[in-house]
Amino acid sequence: MDRRTFLKIVGMGSVSMAVGCSPDPYNAPRPEKNLFSLIHAPEDMVVGRTSWYATTCRECPAGCGILAGNREGRLIKVEGNPLHPVNRGKLCMRGQAALQGVYNPDRLRSPYLKSDGGWRAITFAEAEGMLLEKTAQAAGSGDNRVRMVTEVIGDTLLQLCTETLTQYKSAPPLVFEPLGYESLKSANEIVFGVRGLPSYRMQQADLLIAFGADFLDTWLSPVEYARKFMQMHALDGGGKGRFFFVSPYQTLTGANADLWLDCRPGSEAVVALGLLREILKLGRPTGLSRKLRYQLGNTASAYDKATVSKLTGISVQDFERLTEALRRAGRPLVLGAGLGNGSSNSLQTDVAVNLLNLILDPDLSLFDFEQRHRVEVAASLFDVKETFRKFAEDPPALLLLNNVNPVYAVAGGGEIEKAISNPATYTVAFNSFMDETSVLADLIFPVRHFLETWDEYSGKQVPVSTLQPAMGRLTDSPTLGDLLLKTVDGNKRSAEGYKGHLVGRMLSRADINGELDWLKAVQQGGIHQLPEPKRYKGRAGGPAAEKIEELFSTLAEPHASGLTLAAVPTVRFFDGRGANRPWLCEIPDPITRVAWQTPVMMHPDTLKQQGLKHGESVQVKTDRGNLEAPVYLTHSVRPGMLVMGIGQGHTAYGRYAEGQGTNPLRLLPAETDPRTGGPHFVTGGVQVAKTGRKAKLANTDGSRSQHGRKIALTVGLDSLADLTKKKKSGLTMSDFPLVLPLPEGYDPKLDFYTPHQHEGYRWAMAVDMDRCIGCGACAAGCYAENNIGIVGDKQVMQGREMAWLSVERYEDPDDARQLVFLPLMCQHCDNAPCESVCPVYAPHHNKEGMNNQIYNRCIGTRFCSQNCPYKVRRFNWFSWRWPEPLELQLNPNVTVRSKGVMEKCSFCVQRIKQAHGLAKDEDRSIRDGEIVPACVQTCPTEALAFGNLMDPGSKVRKLAEDPRAYQIMGYLNTKPAVFYLKKVIQKV
Amino acid sequence: MGQAEAATSFGRANRQPMRSRLDGSYGANRNLPMTELTFAKIDQTVLDTLRPASGRYWLAVFLLALGIMLGAACWLYQIFTGIGVAGMNIPVAWGTYLINFVFWVGIAHSGTLISAILHLFRAGWRNPIARAAETMTVFAVCTAGLFPFIHVGRVWLVYFMLPLPNQRTLWPNFQSPLMFDVVAISTYLTVSSLFWYTGMLPDLARIRDTSDGLRKKIFTTLSLGWTGEHEQWRHYVRIYLFFAALATPLVISVHSVVSWDFALGIVPGWHTTIFAPYFVAGAIHSGLAMVLTLMIPLRKIFNYEKIITMHVLESVAKTIIFTGLIVGFAYGTEYFIAWYSHNTVEMETFRWRAVGDYAYGFWIMVICNTLTPLLFFFKKIRTTIPWLFGISIIVNIGMWYERFVIIVGSVGHGFLPNAWGLYRPTLIEMGIMLGAFSLFFFLFVLFVKHMPSVSMTEMKETVAEGEGHGH
């Protein structure tokens, strides 16, 4: 969808929404039972056409702008908002899966009251009554009797909470976020004097060094940084930015590094200090005071190459490569510790990193202190635990929990459980799900999903980013804002409903002036003009030398021996809130290709040393407890390291989350870091014990090796030139030429039959593997767009996953640590082997070169799949189920397949048809880039391109003619219409 | 009675001249104990098999019926639940259903081979077993024909595969190997049934003439009023020859077509030109084995020793050595070509076959199909009933595994390693397989007790040839 049409539709959509939708279910006439009825349909609802409403994603604190597609009143798809500065129209898989939060079958339809141990469903009116009564009582009973713990929320709502609480003479709400960046915040405070989370102008850097900051998985704002990273790292004019990753394990981010230095856990700081030493040696001018400089010199002097190598386990050569790169770099940017490695030394690491940045670029031009990440408002875990501990001592009368799940997400959160289940405290959980925390509450009060509410949430300070209801409500649940306003007595009320309050607030903040601005904001999903970037005016001379000295003097010994466990937030589940979204469970992990489960990743050496085998079930023990998980052999972690993803192993939280995988947080120490107040995600002293049981891994991959086949190819940056050299072509796998799926691609020497013509268009796709980071957003987009069935772990083990597009992971033949990601979908071959073998023409070639699959015609012989060299066809072994109300999300433009039918990627033919219609109305041909399949649309790094191969000017044609272009297994001469561009490996 | 006496006198009268002629040129008949075999005796022996059956017989029939019920139940369950109740997946989307399909089509082959090709070659030893072999063919094709239906995901739409006129003018795709199958298998079923029935006409007439009551009525209809009039024989002999002449290329084409279900695919391990001859040979191999498996008990139960002589069984055994060596050669050739092509994909596939997850299947195949039959080189073994029977069973198993190795052992390890996968049959599949075997034996058992399981006419011809009568 191009910007114009987008604006048209969104404009029309949101204006009427803005006037049409009453935010307040109580003042408004009761909403229809059905989502809507055509008798009084909103005037923007055009049957058969999707209306897009601009709003903001709340699946994580990053706050990406999204467009929510509404078809006949049903929300069917979310896509990135092209106007939004954070994500520029792109979205991660968690954003895509927001839909399954609205439509989750386990979402509570009414409040639940705990009565004698069990739960009793009550009406919203009752619940509200009770809430008001309880607040009144609590407020009456003295100061600080009403307490609130909330997730990171928009400024307006947060202030409203504060005001409300103040009315009850109570302290402002505690903002809890499991991934709170405590270490980074403290480091920024120490070095820059800002206790916050500035954003980074990563795209302007030419060298990037991350000490575990997994900005492609979950760190701060993954979609934004994926885009910026690719801007700096993509091949551009023969060169590309360099990226070093220093961490004991790879994660998706490390897998995209040019060099991954697998240091010992906790030794990142040592590497950073080693770098400091090297840089200081250069004697460049720094903004630091002489004192600090001298002192730093002393501290760092201890860390020469040899020592660094000894302490970290990184080879001297690799370390030299790192320092050399840093020395030569023009605009280097160094990122600190990631969420996963919140180890004892993470503060030192982050401080050293900040100092490095300060020294390398005194005016920190790659930092943006205006655009700070919203998540910085979160309290440190220490404060959270402390607060709850106090609750235990002197229990508040009323405890309000807004959509937080500390019981699950906090390691050793015993005090939290105690406080919540304390009978002296009446706990109300504003939560749409029965999760580990809300089951302990006395009243579960579902509030509206973010896609159903008016609100404002800015992932960064400015710009303002608005939320609007993109659909009618599935339940009568009110929004938190409305509830809070109700608890305020009438005359003090700023507005009747939260929407009014919001508008008022925005007016007063001069974000907008007047109705028109408001509508414009709502229409575009916020106000996106970025202010002029200011230069960083740090305090002169940098931080206080004493503090630094003291800090580094307490550098803890890295875990040298024994096993170390790291619990890592994953691109799929974030902190665990994604675990009840079937798509996220079903789409396998990018690195392990394991779905539904939480394997424990170990290096082959570790396995040998422990006498374990890949795929066997092992018991992992720490002094905190133990759990059982399947062993996963991988080169993506350093020897001695055990890595498990955070997010699964829920004991409550709905059918998709419960009992799936395990929760490694249970093994982590309860105490927080004394300096930062942050959690420890890494712990030493881990034991593993054989269980003798063989665990069946629900993995979707066969072999990781390419067995010398022409599948996921790489090319050295230095040998790019050779690609352009004319090579003599032959008929073998190695020298078969690239043949276009067009008449000119036919050659009597290769083809028995004569070419066939296409009518005007020949759709094709190009995949730039150098841009692909393997995040799997495309797969999620595909699931959402094409009504792909969820089969569950058992069927995945059987090899029956249904993904039309899956990002395959191969190990580079030369280096198993170097992963290559290969988005694999139907190749729409011109000589498709699947077609001729079907007895009933179910798959056949259409006039625009696509390989159609006609579901109604398919009788399920499965010969097409047998004969497909790419094995991208999927078979409906059963009729997959969409438990109520998940089926409301199904895309009406795409057939829902029943049992016994073969299916596969259709290049989003429904979108192609739509474009045809539009072009026909406007009496023109389809423009390049007008058709955007779901996968292409959402790809954060624009690795995918789609278009008409017959148009010599089209992007896809240009990419197909790129010297890096090749076809998978091209020598089979199936003439695939999907072109892959070799991943460019640069030796650094 | 009169007949019986006549027969004996006939026999006695001809003992002398016949023996003298036995040393003549009718090699095939050399070991036929003509001395005891007369027209009457042949009739007697065969007609005796049609006597009312014992309780044990009906028990067997009942048990087989139960087996069929079980299979049917499994199939129904599969239809209502989804094909997923079988063990198949992506990449191995074909499993036991198609293995059994190919297996039974294979069995179906030597029937026509024996009665047609050997008829053309005038191999006398084929006559005693021709009828049973043809019967085996017909029933095996029926069983095989079931499996495509069981296999497809939406059996209720299977008529899409028939060229039926419809208002959407949507027709089947005659470029698909599966459509070749539809055409070839249905042709084969029709032709072999007609061949089988035509061959039975004179015998049916004989039964009509020797029975009365309802049975007479039935057989009068069945035998179409055949009287052995020379006007009839004149044409009959001719069409029988044409039948044989046409069935021979057909039988070869049919299993070639079945082999093209695979050879026309590009899957490594399938995509090879050797498949057609390889499959035909394999089919004959398994068919002959099945003939032994069926004949040996039949011979015992129906006292056919004089008709189905050891010489006959021995000749079958000898042919099995030959076919066994052919398939063995085919196995070898596949490996040679894989190595010779130097195609990494091919080489990997065949390496995996021999040492990979399904290596057991591969070695069962080699040992059962190629090595075991070599035992028939010893006259002692190929003339001892237990050995013959045992080895015939082993070959049947081996041939089943050959199909397993080909079908599962190829797609499991296709072009893209990321898609590699394994397959294990489920109980449902086992149930259906049991049902299929039951069905086959059920039909066969019913047949041998109610129809002439040995061609009286052809036996008489043999005797007559022995006497220098007839053709």
Place this chain on the structure above:
Amino acid sequence: MATKYVMGLFKREDQAVAAIGELKASSWPLHRTHSPIPSHKISDALGLKDSRVGWFTLCGGILGFITGFALAIFTSLRWELIVSGKPVVAVVPFIIVGFEFTILFAIFGNLIGMLVLSRLPRMENLEHYDPRCSGEHFGILSSSSDEDREGLLALFARNGGEARVFE
């Protein structure tokens, strides 16, 4: 003056052949002969030519060949769907269809040929028929009036057969 059918039943082919010879030489009609097995000698004795049934088979075959190809080509032209980059009318694969149909129809022709030529199914020739003819006897059916029946019977007896008179 009733004419009755008389059948001579011989246990041996050569006896039958001889009898046929005599009968043809005599004035008695030779209606038909029955035998449990096909016999060239008898055919020769009867002086029958080879069957023409082959023409039916041939026609069937040709018809089948045409039908097979026609069906394949016609059906593929209805929608002109391209599969695997092959031409809509891809001759090579159609050869198989053509071949199978050739065989099928040839067999039909074959069978029809026999039924037509030997006029089957036909029950009326079961009268004046002796069941033994399908067993071990060669039957020769003739007829005679009462007065010269003796001679006929004698003829059969002379050639070592027994005679059966159909009342």
